[in-house]
Amino acid sequence: MGIPAIHDRTQVVPQTVIRYVRAVKLVSAVSIITSPFWLTALFFTSPESYSATSSLVCVPLLALVGTVAVMHFTQSDPYLRRLLMAGLVAHMAASSVFLWVGFFVYGGTVDAFHYWTVGLQLANKFQIEGWTAFQPPFWSTNLINNVCGVATLLIGDALPALFIGFALVSLAGGYLFYRAFTIAFPDGDRWLFGPLVILLPSLLFWSSFVGKDSLIQYFIALTAFGFARLTQRASPGAVLTCVIGLTGALLIRVHVAAMFAIAMTFPYAVGRARAGRANIAARIILVPALLGGTYFLITQAQSFLYSNLNVDNSTGAFQEADTITRNSQIGGSAFNEGTSLPVRIAESPFLLFRPFPWEIHSVVAIAAAIESVGWILLCWFRRHEIKATLRHWRDPYVGFLLMYSVTFLITFGGAISNFGILLRQRIMVTPLVLMLICAKQKPLVRDAPRISKKKARVASVVGVSRSDRMPTGA
Numbered sequence: 001m002g003i004p005a006i007h008d009r010t011q012v013v014p015q016t017v018i019r020y021v022r023a024v025k026l027v028s029a030v031s032i033i034t035s036p037f038w039l040t041a042l043f044f045t046s047p048e049s050y051s052a053t054s055s056l057v058c059v060p061l062l063a064l065v066g067t068v069a070v071m072h073f074t075q076s077d078p079y080l081r082r083l084l085m086a087g088l089v090a091h092m093a094a095s096s097v098f099l100w101v102g103f104f105v106y107g108g109t110v111d112a113f114h115y116w117t118v119g120l121q122l123a124n125k126f127q128i129e130g131w132t133a134f135q136p137p138f139w140s141t142n143l144i145n146n147v148c149g150v151a152t153l154l155i156g157d158a159l160p161a162l163f164i165g166f167a168l169v170s171l172a173g174g175y176l177f178y179r180a181f182t183i184a185f186p187d188g189d190r191w192l193f194g195p196l197v198i199l200l201p202s203l204l205f206w207s208s209f210v211g212k213d214s215l216i217q218y219f220i221a222l223t224a225f226g227f228a229r230l231t232q233r234a235s236p237g238a239v240l241t242c243v244i245g246l247t248g249a250l251l252i253r254v255h256v257a258a259m260f261a262i263a264m265t266f267p268y269a270v271g272r273a274r275a276g277r278a279n280i281a282a283r284i285i286l287v288p289a290l291l292g293g294t295y296f297l298i299t300q301a302q303s304f305l306y307s308n309l310n311v312d313n314s315t316g317a318f319q320e321a322d323t324i325t326r327n328s329q330i331g332g333s334a335f336n337e338g339t340s341l342p343v344r345i346a347e348s349p350f351l352l353f354r355p356f357p358w359e360i361h362s363v364v365a366i367a368a369a370i371e372s373v374g375w376i377l378l379c380w381f382r383r384h385e386i387k388a389t390l391r392h393w394r395d396p397y398v399g400f401l402l403m404y405s406v407t408f409l410i411t412f413g414g415a416i417s418n419f420g421i422l423l424r425q426r427i428m429v430t431p432l433v434l435m436l437i438c439a440k441q442k443p444l445v446r447d448a449p450r451i452s453k454k455k456a457r458v459a460s461v462v463g464v465s466r467s468d469r470m471p472t473g474a
Helices: 015-033 036-042 052-073 079-106 110-133 141-155 159-184 192-200 201-206 212-234 235-253 254-270 277-309 317-328 341-346 346-351 365-382 383-390 398-415 419-426 431-438 453-462
Strands: none
Touching: 015 036, 015 079, 015 192, 036 052, 036 079, 036 159, 052 159, 079 110, 079 141, 079 159, 079 192, 079 201, 110 141, 110 159, 141 159, 141 235, 159 192, 159 212, 159 431, 192 201, 192 431, 201 365, 201 419, 201 431, 212 235, 212 317, 212 398, 212 431, 235 254, 254 346, 254 398, 341 346, 341 398, 346 365, 346 398, 346 419, 365 383, 365 419, 383 398, 383 431, 398 419, 398 431
8 A cells, every 4th residue: 555645734744754755865866966976987997807788788787777766665655665766876876886985095905806707607618518617506695796797798808787786685674674663663763774875985885896895784684574564474485585695694604594594583583472372382393493593503614614714613712702803803803802701702792883982093983983983973863762672572573673783793702803894894783773763653743733735845855654643732
């Protein structure tokens, strides 16, 4: 069903909704005005030569496909349509900025360029060997290599087109996060959650380029969407969506899939009890499964960190965590130097707010510190809503979000001590924490003024529902 728009001047539109719409418009305007700069960066930045023709054809084609998809999936939600259209342009701009930064700031040493190069090699081998060119294993890093190889066969050797393709996958993930939120929290502040999950600078920057990050964001969003449907009404479609999401996450980052499996089990193991022998039997089965999943998480997370940070796994668990931490303390982005594992775990909840302003050691870190200050202010201004949400920790979806967030922060807080790695990995938990922050709607002011003509036009664009309105003098 479509969301009715306001045309009655006796109704009021919350001032916050109008501010969010203006913010979305501002992002769209800035992205469009700066398009000559980021399009130049997109088409003329590359560590190697490629066919300009393929990029000039495929990038506009991908943008057109994205636009058509947005128009199709947002027919009943004008606010989401405006939001996703802004997100489409912003993701393309972020992809271009990362391309420029990766080449000129990091000297072309970023993983995205390596994936593209390997994809070109696989596409060339395909001309001789056929599909045998794409060798197993079909997970982790080699999965991205094979995906880039197949994409190269479809769109040619254009690096810009490949970047934009991954950026659109990330945008699709933002759409699924929004859908999951509106299903799980129908009375939540979707006006705030939408711009945050789609236009937050860190989410834009770290998920709009070739690599694991955009794909894992999509599968995390798909899992969250499927579980939101499952908590409302158990159905084969919801279960299948969860399975596909978990499988995709498993193929990219196994430890993240393990965290999700535990988080999805948690509400059924410790949530509010329901009458019936079937529910009691389910609890008897799920509690051991939760313990088994925890053990699986520990072993797989350790295995992941060993393989990525070259750690010898012959030492004790605490020594291994300390070794991983020391190995991650490279460059000018190291933090928590000399701190013990218990201290790092105790500080793990603050990973969402770091780097703090006094921890800035480079120009690149300034943007991250500004966003961290924004996180602190957001949590402070919504502290009452957050407390109200946490009181319902036994509700299935709230418990799911809490369990995943806590597990994620403890796992990475105990092992990662580098801001560069932290900022990139943190986007895998950011959207779910934002759901907790926005789950409760702020109360409306009952003596709000009568709606003006301009606000009425805004309301008709964003599609304010009846639950978000209040008659004057009510």
